[in-house]
Amino acid sequence: MTKIKNLVGSPFDVQTLSGPKIIAAFGTLEAEFDPAYLDIMLAGRSIILDSGEPEKAKATVTAESDAARYERLTGKKPDGRWSADRLSEELAKLEA
Numbered sequence: 001m002t003k004i005k006n007l008v009g010s011p012f013d014v015q016t017l018s019g020p021k022i023i024a025a026f027g028t029l030e031a032e033f034d035p036a037y038l039d040i041m042l043a044g045r046s047i048i049l050d051s052g053e054p055e056k057a058k059a060t061v062t063a064e065s066d067a068a069r070y071e072r073l074t075g076k077k078p079d080g081r082w083s084a085d086r087l088s089e090e091l092a093k094l095e096a
Contacts, residue, residue, distance in 0.1 A: 001030050001031065001032060002030070002031065002032065002033055002038065002049065003028055003029070003030040003049070003050045004023065004028065004029055004030075004031075004033075004038075004041070004047045004048065004049060004050060005026075005027070005028045005047060005048050005049075005050035006023045006024065006025060006026055006027050006028070006029075006046065006047055007026070007045070007046055007047060007048060008025065008026075008046050009025050009026065010025050011023060011024050011025050011027070012046070014029065014031075014033075014041065015033075015034070015037055016031040016032055016033055017031070017032040017033065017034060018031065018032065023047070028050050066078075066084065066087045066088060066091055067087065069091060070087060070090065070091055070094070073091070073094050073095075074094065078090065
């Protein structure tokens with residue numbers, strides 16, 4: 001069983017191995033999917049796999065910690081468009 005999460009504000013139909021289902025707006029659905037169909041849905045970026053991985057939470061905490069450190073070092077907030085990697089690069093420049 002694969003659990004997916006809808007990232008858009010409207011429900012839509014999905015094809016599962018047991019037949020068509022509807023996933024609610026911003027809802028989750030647990031079902032068996034054809035791997036190729038799941039890849040297509042993931043590529044469309046309207047859904048994500050909802051596995052509850054703690055690694056993503058750790059990445060967010062690290063990015064927030066880096067943002068706080070950048071603000072402490074420079075006295076200003078980092079550019080909100082920067083990725084976590086870019087923020088790390090900027091911190092490395094400041095600390096070198």
